[in-house]
Amino acid sequence: MKALEAEVMLENVRNICLALPEAAELIDGFGHNTFKINGKSFVISCENENGFSLSFKSDRETQEILLLKEHFYKTPYIWKSRLGIYSKSC
Numbered sequence: 472m473k474a475l476e477a478e479v480m481l482e483n484v485r486n487i488c489l490a491l492p493e494a495a496e497l498i499d500g501f502g503h504n505t506f507k508i509n510g511k512s513f514v515i516s517c518e519n520e521n522g523f524s525l526s527f528k529s530d531r532e533t534q535e536i537l538l539l540k541e542h543f544y545k546t547p548y549i550w551k552s553r554l555g556i557y558s559k560s561c
Contacts, residue, residue: 481504481516484504494506494513495508503517514526
């Protein structure tokens with residue numbers, strides 16, 4: 472994925488997340504843009520060899536439905552209630 476495309480996607484996510492009351496953006500220890508409210512993460516972004524991705528919390532029912540779709544996956548390294556979405560064109 473081109474760096475410019477990832478930056479545009481991150482900017483779109485940033486605009487949505489920071490429009491929420493008390494939302495803040497931080498860079499975590501792994502270099503991921505992390506969006507928090509009252510110290511709790513609600514969206515984490517990442518770019519790697521697979522492209523741009525987001526991680527977010529989901530209830531189990533919604534998680535089951537989303538996992539049936541092509542671009543969603545269970546994050547292997549964060550809480551069981553988190554889902555990731557991978558897309559080359561978020």
